[in-house]
Amino acid sequence: MGVGIEVINLNAWYGANHTLQDINLNIPANHATALIGPSGCGKSTFVRCLNRMHETNPIARVTGTVRIGDLDIYEDAKPVEIRRRVGMVFQRPNPFPTMSIYDNVASGLKLNGFRNRHALDEIVERSLKDSALWDEVKDDLKKKSGASLSGGQQQRLCIARALAVDPEVLLMDEPASALDPVSTSKIEDLIFQLKSQYTIVIVTHNMQQAARVAEKTGFFLNGRMVEFDSTHKIFTNPSDKRTEDYITGRFG
């Protein structure tokens, strides 16, 4: 099951560039939360702070508190453990190209030393079913490589790979921006189904997508969280003029 995320006074830098400034918010468990804002506003940096990926860049720095459930990720946990509990899906699908479909899904578990073949089979099947890919690949699991799939299938394979390690949170950084409308629709349906089991945070430039899949939406601008509210409120009657100007296309 998903857990809530509590962010307190989060600040992030790339070198001297103060990219996130005093972010405070509570992301509810088992819901989809969308983050919107113009390019360079800090929303991708923000999600990368939720699994400590931001600090993998040598010139990057983070201060503040992020609690995933009861785990303070900058105090109590190692990055490897955090990335097991917090899965991530990127803009461009990135399956391991030479690995089979099966091995792509099992890779995270194998990396953690999981060797029980029977259990692995079950987890791979469940993950592919949860990512709505099973019916399309079940006959070719070990025959075809991840790279042989279509773009939309590859993205669902990456989601299956993220789900296989049984995370509590799923971060998605523009997961459908490189996909055609049909594949996008499948990913959106998937997000809708997965949010009952996981806490989902999705960065998107597609505001209709945010409106369709997320219960909560946050608007970022110039490294600050301008507004965080129910998606309904944000897209029909936002409180802040800057949010309204952005979503109505008056700037951005």
Add this chain to the structure above:
Amino acid sequence: MTRIRFQQSLDELKENLLVMAGLAEQAIQRAIEAYRVRDLSICDLVSRSENAINRMERDIDQSALDMLAMEQPMAIDLRFILSVIKINADLERVGDAAKSISDRVRNMEQMPVTELPVDIPRMATLAAEMVRKSLQSFIEGDTEVARAVLTMDDAVDAMNRAAYKALTKVMEEQSRIAPQALNALMICRALERVADHATNIAEDVIFWVQGADVRHHKSLAAQKENKSTG
């Protein structure tokens, strides 16, 4: 992403609705004038304007539909387009009410003139004032004016109830002038509807500008009160 063309389309939609509003307001004023001076040539003008209003209703709905489909408007733009669609329907019905009044005037013209215990010009003035103010609130995006319209509706409702009571009494007691009383009653009913449409327009302006849904405010509050006391 400044969406200049979209903003221009919104402006055009507003301009077209204002043209429609002008036609509807003119139609109701003409119908009232036709009643006041019993002039059938004015009734003809009302009939002709109804066709123009109907055409405009379809054009405005089509433009609004296109914008919803093509532009996926959000927030205040979405509320504006939804309000335009609803105001458009209300204006068309104001046109229908004007036609209904002019039809009654034609009918009355064939009957002997008689004194009736109802002040239709006063009621018409108030209903027309509500239409004028509701359109002013739309033009200026002024919710204060819109809220003032909402408070005026009670007075028109009260006049309609009083007219109903007085005119049904005439019909019961003086069958000779019952047809005239019936026509007057139907004119009052049409004016009461015009006031309701003006109220709807004012409510839509408040929704557009503030995002607040003030419809059925009194009846819902009364229902809540009944539940809590019951």
